Amino acid sequence: MVHKVIIIGTGPAGLTAALYAGRANMSPVIFEGPQPGGQLTITTDVENYPGFPEGIMGPELMDLFRKQAQRFGADTISLMVDKVDFSSRPFKIWAGDNEYKTDTVIISTGASAKLLGLESEKRLMGYGVSACATCDAFFFKDKKVFVVGGGDSAMEEAVFLTKFASSVTIVHRRNEFRASKIMQDRALSNDKIDVLWNSEVIDLIGDESKGGLESVIIRDVKTKQDKEHQVDGLFLGIGHSPNSKLFKDYLDLDEKGYIITEPGTSKTSLEGVFASGDIQDQKYMQAITAAGSGCMAAIDAEHYLESI
Numbered sequence: 001m002v003h004k005v006i007i008i009g010t011g012p013a014g015l016t017a018a019l020y021a022g023r024a025n026m027s028p029v030i031f032e033g034p035q036p037g038g039q040l041t042i043t044t045d046v047e048n049y050p051g052f053p054e055g056i057m058g059p060e061l062m063d064l065f066r067k068q069a070q071r072f073g074a075d076t077i078s079l080m081v082d083k084v085d086f087s088s089r090p091f092k093i094w095a096g097d098n099e100y101k102t103d104t105v106i107i108s109t110g111a112s113a114k115l116l117g118l119e120s121e122k123r124l125m126g127y128g129v130s131a132c133a134t135c136d137a138f139f140f141k142d143k144k145v146f147v148v149g150g151g152d153s154a155m156e157e158a159v160f161l162t163k164f165a166s167s168v169t170i171v172h173r174r175n176e177f178r179a180s181k182i183m184q185d186r187a188l189s190n191d192k193i194d195v196l197w198n199s200e201v202i203d204l205i206g207d208e209s210k211g212g213l214e215s216v217i218i219r220d221v222k223t224k225q226d227k228e229h230q231v232d233g234l235f236l237g238i239g240h241s242p243n244s245k246l247f248k249d250y251l252d253l254d255e256k257g258y259i260i261t262e263p264g265t266s267k268t269s270l271e272g273v274f275a276s277g278d279i280q281d282q283k284y285m286q287a288i289t290a291a292g293s294g295c296m297a298a299i300d301a302e303h304y305l306e307s308i
Contacts, residue, residue, distance in 0.1 A: 001101070002090045002102060002103060003029050003102040004026040004028070004103055004104065004305060005026050005027075005028045005029070005103070005105070005298075005301050006028070006030075006031070006091075006100060006104075006105050007030040007031070007105075007106045007108060008030075008031050008033070008081050008084075008093070008105065008108065008109055008246075009030075009031070009032075009033060009107065009109040009110055009243075009279070010030055010032040010033060010038060010066070010076070010108070011038025011039060011040060011110050011277055011278070011290055012038065012062075012287045012290040012294065013108040013110070013277025013290040013297070014030055014038075014277065015065035015068075015069050016069075016276075016290075016291040017030075017106045017295070017297045018030045018074035018076070018294075019065070019068055019074065019298075020299065020302075021298040021301065021302070022072030023072045024298065024302045025073075026301070026302060027073055027075070028069075028073070028074045028075070028298075029074075029075045029100065029102075030075065030077065031077050031079055031081050031095055032076055033080045033109065038110050038277075039110065039112075039113070039131075040058035040061060040287055045057065045058075046061055046287065047138065048135070048138075048287075048288075049287055049288060061287075077095065079096045081093055081094065081246065082094050082095060083246070084246055084250070086247075086273060087250070089272070090102055091104075091105055091272065103272065103305060103308070104273070104301040104305060105272065105273045105274070106266070106274045106275070106294075106297045106298065106301055107259060107268075107274070107275045107279055108275070108277045108294060109243040109244065109246075109279050110242075110277055111240040111241060111242040111243060111279060111285070112240060112241050112243060113131030113236060113240050114236070114239050115131070115238075116148065116201060116238075118201070118202075120204040120205070121204055123208060124208055124212055124234075126208075127206065127211075127212030127213060128206060128211075128213025128232065128234065129204065129233075129235075129236070130233065130235050130236070131235070131240075132235075133147075133156075133161050134285075135286070136233075136235075137160055137161050137163065137164045137165070139233075140161065140164050140165050140233045141164045142164075142166045143164075143166060143233060144165065144166055144167050144230070144231050144232050144233075145168055145169075145232060145235060146168075146169045146170075146171055146216060146229070146231050146233070147161065147168060147169070147170050147234075147236075147237050148171050148172075148234065148235070148236050149170070149171075149172065149237030149238045149239075150172040150176075150178050150179060151178050151179050152180055153237045154170060154177075154179065154237030154238070155179045155187040155237075156237070157235050158187050158193055159190060159193070162193060165192070165232075165233070167192055167194070168192055168193045169193070169194045169196060169229075170187065170193060170195045170196070171199050171200065171201055171218060172195065172199065173198065173199065173200050173221060175197045175198055198220060198221045198222050199218050199219065199221065200219050200221055201219075201234070202217050202219045203217040204216055204234065205217070213231065213232065215228050215229055215231055216228070216229050216231050217229075240278070240282070240285070242256065242257045242259070242278070242279055242282070243279060244257045244258065244259055247259065250270055251268045251270055251273065251275075252268070252269035256282065258279065258280055258282050259275040260280070261274075261280045265300055266280070266293060266296045266297035266300045267300060271304070272304055272308075274297040274300050274304075275297065276290065276293035276294045276296065276297035277290035280293070281293065
């Protein structure tokens with residue numbers, strides 16, 4: 001059997017693509033991968049998605065996305081895609097022990113926030129720990145927050161957080177930032193921002209059932225001395241890694257590994273393969289923009305199928 005469309009990845013982009021493809025009678029198959037629902041499943045309150053004036057929990061929002069896609073015939077499969085072959089048509093995709101063939105592919109595998117690798121970080125993610133200031137800064141009005149990182153991402157997060165937090169402290173392993181000069185100047189000239197140089201976060205203290213993050217343990221990388229700092233929030237500004245490894249032999253990627261799409265479309269460098277969401281968008285990276293690009297990908301795939 002050759003499917004009309006297979007969607008790889010299941011955040012707002014993949015599930016929206018599945019919804020639109022289902023309504024277009026394309027009988028989409030969607031592989032949910034290791035984190036069904038994508039990054040929103042590790043977000044507690046989502047207050048900036050239109051249509052939910054009281055806010056909604058991230059996992060609940062993704063469950064609604066999934067049910068809506070399934071209502072229109074999307075077949076959601078809880079497997080991870082292990083291998084693809086886009087060298088001939090129909091395209092081939094392997095998941096579990098099975099091979100699937102398809103005329104079109106929509107890639108919505110997203111980008112994963114780079115983490116510190118601490119057990120306490122995983123436990124407190126969404127409970128005072130965040131990898132997205134644009135998403136969560138509102139929850140830290142008049143509170144004290146730390147930002148980890150030294151690149152443009154960290155500077156952007158820190159400056160944005162000053163609109164809400166009472167104070168922002170950047171924690172950086174070295175004695176100088178690697179961010180662009182303009183971003184450094186913007187951060188360092190802000191009265192609300194302080195910097196802990198030559199420092200790293202080695203542990204987080206708090207209980208997700210009792211209000212979340214309470215403090216962070218900071219180690220001076222030169223003296224090796226540890227100090228506990230009371231803090232309300234910790235933001236990770238150390239960047240994202242696009243989940244594009246499976247596709248590097250077939251599609252054009254940029255220097256960071258994001259899939260390159262034709263401007264104004266979801267079209268990749270290979271006809272019949274489309275990309276939506278954070279795998280091709282490193283600028284906005286919001287649920288609403290991912291959903292919009294998933295819609296674009298489904299419509300692009302439908303038009304492609306009509307043309308062959």
